[in-house]
Amino acid sequence: MTDIKVFAIVVTYKRKELLERVLFSLQRQTHALSKIIVVDNNSQDGTEELVESIRSRAEFGLVEYYNTMNNLGGAGGFEFGFKTALSGNSPFEYLWLMDDDLIPDSTCLEELLKTAKSTSSIDIIQPLRKNIDGSCAELSPVLYDLSKFWLVNPKRESVLQRMSRDDSLDTFKIAGIPFEGPLIPRELIIKIGNPNPKFFIFNDDLDYSLRAQKIGGEIFCNPKAVATRMLLNNQSNDLKSWKGYFMLRNHFYILRSYGKTFFVRNKPYAITFLLCLFYILKIDLRAAKICLDALTDSKKLSNNDIHKP
Known part of the structure; x- marks a missing residue:
């Protein structure tokens, strides 16, 4: 497996101290990476200078730095990274996606490739994310049910819940990935394309998972x-911030696009009605308007620039 070429893509935004640790962890992989593509969403906080100083060391010659010149969010950043990887002259077999706060163990990539060897050429392999204290942080869905209207959350079971019942599990199938650590084969990318940059943040990874499964790909x-x-990973207050708009809008898009019944595809209207009623009763008209905007914009994933920070 030593001849398998893997490019890592790291999307970063104003986290240069964490990014430095990520780059060192990627350089220490037991399966050496062929290239590390750093996509900077225009941090303007010294990130470029940091990466250039690291690149000057001989062992980091495989690092490439790109500034998007705009905050494209995670979705746009990864789409930029995919395009960059595909446009180069150096071939690769897999892309390994990294957030700027994720530190893979030295054997992480090696283990992912072991699983990839025994699966199909369009399957995605996800590592197990942990918190600093060693507890499981993997919230990826094991089951994601888009067939039942009455489900408040389509995520019926997470990896965390599955592992809490049996932490001795070997490789098992899941229903979705985060863009934090998945190993994605080139053949799949050629078939389904790049991440959709219109998501900005939230559910761009779920959308990619569903697109992969639509053509027969599996996720392990x-x-x-x-x-x-x-x-x-604490999203308990996100609905009260600018992130709430993107969480709702993008969730509505997933329901509209991948709902398996007429009722699930039109569920965003019911959710919006209930949320607006709740916020109106609380005399929070601003929050009610955000819900209405999310519903309207979910049809085409529009108006990122109005709502992003």
Whole structure:
């Protein structure tokens, strides 16, 4: 497997201290990477200078730095990275996607490739994410049900819940990935294309998972491939921030696009009605308007520039 060429794509935005740790962890992989593509969403905080100083060391000659000149969000950043990888003269067999706060163990890529060897050429392999304290942080869905209207959350079971019942599991099938650590084969990318940049943040990874499964691709989680999140994944207050618009809008898009019944595809109207009623009763007209905007914009994933920070 030593001749398998893997490019890592790291999307970053104003986290240069964490990014430095990510780059060192990628350089220490037991399966050496062929290239590390750093996509900077125009951080303007010294990120470029940091990466250039790291690139000056002989062992980091495989690092390439690109500034998008705009904050494209995670979705746009990864689309930029995919395009960059595909446009180069150096061939690759897999892309390995990294957030700027994810530290893979030194054997992480090696373990992912072991699983990839035994699966099809369009399957995605996801590592197990952990928190700094060693607890499981992998919230990817094992089951994602888009057939039932009455489900509040289509995610019926997460990897965390599955692992809490049996932490001795070997590789098992899951229903979705985060763009934090998945190994994605070139053949799949050629078939389904790049991530959709219109998502900006949230559910761009779920959309990619659903597109992959639509053509017969499967997704597997290998618990032996471990990566550690440096920041806690706490979205409990996101609905009260600018992120709430993107969470709602993009969730509505997923329901509209991939709902398996007429009722699920039109569920965004019911959700919006209930949320607007709730916020109106609380005399929070601003929040009600955000819900209405999310519903309207979910048809085409429009108006990113109005709502992004």
